[in-house]
Amino acid sequence: MGELSGIKADLAQVVRLALAEQTEDVRMFAARLVRKYRGSEPDLAEQVDLFLRTKPRSAGAPLRKAAAPALPQQPLPVDDESRLSLxxxxxxxxxxxxxxxxxxxxxxxxxxxxxxxxxxxxxxxxxxxxxxxxxxxxxxxxxxxxxxxxxxxxxxxxxxxxxxxxxxxxxxxxxxxxxxxxxxxxxxxxxxxxxxxxxxxxxxxxxxxxxxxxxxxxxxxxxxxxxxxxxxxxxxxxxxxxxxxxxxxxxxxxxxFKMPDISAVKDATSRFLGPDYALFGRWIDVLSFLFHGQSFSDIEREIHRLRRAVALGTASDADLIEDFIRTRILSLDRQGRIDVAVLLAQQTRLSQHSISDITGVSRDTIRKYTADNRIVTPRIKRKREA
Ligand SMILES: Nc1ncnc2c1ncn2[C@@H]1O[C@H](COP(=O)(O)OP(=O)(O)O)[C@@H](O)[C@H]1O
Ligand SMILES: [Mg+2]
CATH class of the missing domain: 3.40.50.300 (P-loop containing nucleotide triphosphate hydrolases)
Structure with missing residues (x-):
């Protein structure tokens, strides 16, 4: 292979395109052949030219049984039986x-x-x-x-x-x-x-x-x-x-494509909150923490649910978040719960009493972890990615 030249190479190319059912390419190639062989092989050029003229594009491509004709406004192909657009x-x-x-x-x-x-x-x-x-x-x-x-x-x-x-x-x-x-x-x-x-x-x-x-x-x-x-x-x-x-x-x-890491989760949370970021922004770290491990589309669905509830005035953002934390906290281990409690203590105005109630972490423990004002973010990453 690769040694063919002249008419043989052109013939092989026609066969290749025809077998691939690239009818438009066959036409273009044939038109090129007409120009190429007009001088050296006038009979061949004339014959090919005749084929091209007698089979105009709009008449449907003979090589292509199932496809739509190659017009600029080609209709989308549909399944013959169901007429579903493919x-x-x-x-x-x-x-x-x-x-x-x-x-x-x-x-x-x-x-x-x-x-x-x-x-x-x-x-x-x-x-x-x-x-x-x-x-x-x-x-x-x-x-x-x-x-x-x-x-x-x-x-x-x-x-x-x-x-x-x-x-x-x-x-x-x-x-x-x-x-x-x-x-x-x-x-x-x-x-x-x-x-x-x-x-x-x-x-x-x-x-x-x-x-x-x-x-x-x-x-x-x-x-x-x-x-x-x-x-x-x-x-x-x-x-x-x-x-x-x-x-x-x-x-x-x-x-x-991988599941989002914690920083991607945070970006996604902010993005999906859209204009409601003003309302929910103060919960962003808690939300990101709780969303970590989920796909973008799950996060989006959950955030949209919260936003719809707020839009309808069904509940306040604080109540919604609280409910959300309560359901999510059940699937966390003890360290995870402590992390959420500490985040809430450091980043919201919730009392230790409420935090303890929401997370099930004792007030003593919360106090212990927040006393030295430790930064929790690095630990979050380590824990959740383990
Ligand atoms: N990387 C991403 N960035 C932003 N939004 C995303 C991302 N991945 C998923 N989503 C959201 O989730 C929806 C579903 O994602 P999709 O692309 O259909 O996922 P896949 O094809 O991997 O199953 C998207 O329409 C978009 O709203
Ligand atoms: Mg998909």
């Missing part, structure tokens, strides 16, 4: 707020964005920018959100492939549905997110039709390799252990 579209402005990301994540995504923005510089060195990435991590830590933000930064739409829709379509058809969606996404600059790809892997283990599911994995495998440099293919999963090792290796970049 792709969800998000178009966000670039000033969209960035997700809370660890320094390591920020760096690797930052590089990805720079590569895409300066792809011409890379091309000058014979390099292509990162074309594919896999986001791994527990639920609710921002994988889907980050894919959306990434697209907004690159100023391209985000297409999310609904794998449940693909999988729920008649099993024998999910391959062509998947292909239709992937082909659609390949035709214009975009970020394509294959969200929760473990859906395929899971079905694989408990479904009779293993052959079909294997084929789906194969379809994806091919795409990761052949993804055009105009787009980014992102896959996300909560279950890396279910991912086929063969699939894993093909991604240019592996991005690992």
């Amino acid at each position: 792709l969800k579209v998000f178009k966000d402005p670039p000033h969209r707020e960035a997700p809370l990301l660890s320094a390591a994540l920020d760096e690797s995504l930052g590089q990805l964005i720079q590569e895409r923005k300066q792809s011409a510089r890379l091309a000058a060195q014979g390099l292509t920018p990162t074309r594919s990435a896999i986001f791994v991590g527990p639920p609710g830590v921002g994988k889907t959100l980050t894919a959306r933000w990434l697209a907004s930064q690159l100023e391209v739409p985000l297409y999310v492939l609904d794998l449940t829709a693909v999988m729920s379509s008649l099993l024998g058809k999910s391959g062509s549905n998947l292909r239709a969606a992937l082909d659609f996404a390949k035709r214009s600059p975009c970020v394509l997110l294959l969200d929760e790809i473990d859906a395929i892997a899971k079905r694989r283990s408990d479904d009779a039709d293993v052959g079909e599911l294997k084929r789906l994995v194969t379809v994806i495998l091919q795409e990761v390799d052949e993804w055009p440099a105009t787009g980014v293919l992102v896959a996300a999963t909560n279950h890396p252990e279910l991912i086929d090792p063969a699939l894993w290796r093909r991604f240019d970049l592996v991005v690992e």
Whole structure:
């Protein structure tokens, strides 16, 4: 391979594009061939030109059975049976707020964005920018959100492939549905997110039709390799252990999302409080302490619940926080309870009596720990990360 030249090389390229069902690319390549061979092989050029004219774009692409025609206003691909749209579209402005990301994540995504923005510089060195990435991590830590933000930064739409829709379509058809969606996404600059790809892997283990599911994995495998440099293919999963090792290796970049550490929890708490920070700000350290160990989306849900109660005037912020602490304190060990009690003593105007009542820590103990005005933050970190 790699030794072909002239007409042979061009023929091989046509076959490659045709097999990949990249109909638009076949057309463009054929048009180039017409120009290239007009002088040296006029008969060939004329014949190819004729094919191009007799099969105009709008007549539907013969190579592509399931996909939409390649018009500027191409309709989104849908499953033939259910008519469910297989792709969800998000178009966000670039000033969209960035997700809370660890320094390591920020760096690797930052590089990805720079590569895409300066792809011409890379091309000058014979390099292509990162074309594919896999986001791994527990639920609710921002994988889907980050894919959306990434697209907004690159100023391209985000297409999310609904794998449940693909999988729920008649099993024998999910391959062509998947292909239709992937082909659609390949035709214009975009970020394509294959969200929760473990859906395929899971079905694989408990479904009779293993052959079909294997084929789906194969379809994806091919795409990761052949993804055009105009787009980014992102896959996300909560279950890396279910991912086929063969699939894993093909991604240019592996991005690992982790549960937030205490400082990220604090940032998240402030962010999710929004304008109610003025009200709840004095509880920020206690809240962060109690939220540590939870995902961003759990923290967000809990804070929104508090904010809704305040908005409706159901309870005062102090009562809400007190209730919240009471429920959370049950799952802490003794040291954790003491830490909360000390925080409350140092940072709020609650009496030692109330603190003792809320946390179950005796007033003696609270006094002992607060007497020398110890700073509690370093201990919090150590304890909770153990
Ligand atoms: N890193 C983050 N920064 C800010 N908000 C987040 C972050 N991670 C999750 N969230 C909040 O939780 C919601 C769900 O997160 P999502 O991206 O769907 O998680 P995942 O895809 O990892 O399961 C988001 O819409 C957002 O409101
Ligand atoms: Mg998600």
